[in-house]
Amino acid sequence: MTSPVYASETGIKFRPEAMKPERLYHCIFKGKAMLVFKDSQDVLNCYEIEDPGLVEKISKCSDDGELEALFDDYLAETRLNC
Numbered sequence: 001m002t003s004p005v006y007a008s009e010t011g012i013k014f015r016p017e018a019m020k021p022e023r024l025y026h027c028i029f030k031g032k033a034m035l036v037f038k039d040s041q042d043v044l045n046c047y048e049i050e051d052p053g054l055v056e057k058i059s060k061c062s063d064d065g066e067l068e069a070l071f072d073d074y075l076a077e078t079r080l081n082c
Helices: 052-059 064-080
Strands: 005-007 011-014 024-029 031-037 044-049
Touching: 005 024, 005 031, 011 024, 024 052, 024 064, 031 052, 044 052, 052 064
Parallel strands: none
Antiparallel strands: 005 011, 024 031, 031 044
């Protein structure tokens, strides 16, 4: 089955009806990461990440739990460097 968020030759495709609320989805398109989640009111929230190092780490994540752990670590590192 295709993920609810995926990259095709023509761009990023969304299937909101297949998304679970409050779950983070991602795909990589043209060297950028797109993060998407549907909130409890069925509103889609989308974020684009361009940082090459972070995009590479995101591309290696296989599931949402791994992706959430990546961002927890990233935020912890960011706070330490401030």
